[in-house]
Amino acid sequence: MAKVKVNKKTCINCGTCYSVMQDHFDLGDDGKAEVKKGISFTEEEAEEAISICPTGSIQKDK
Numbered sequence: 560m561a562k563v564k565v566n567k568k569t570c571i572n573c574g575t576c577y578s579v580m581q582d583h584f585d586l587g588d589d590g591k592a593e594v595k596k597g598i599s600f601t602e603e604e605a606e607e608a609i610s611i612c613p614t615g616s617i618q619k620d621k
């Protein structure tokens with residue numbers, strides 16, 4: 560399992576993550592993407608999420 564976070568400072572709300580990976584990401588009240596609460600990522604899902612973000616805002620969390 561992997562932990563993933565969204566860097567809200569660089570997210571431009573392009574919508575890709577919560578369109579493509581609807582089980583894992585949502586649009587937050589602040590107009591930026593966020594990881595859904597209580598969701599865990601497999602390593603493959605984490606790599607996919609990181610790869611689809613055009614601004615590099617999806618990152619592994621420690």
Ligand code: SF4
Pocket residue numbers: 565569570571572573574575576577591592611612613614615616617
């Ligand atoms: Fe933000 Fe990246 Fe998600 Fe686009 S794919 S909404 S830039 S976190």
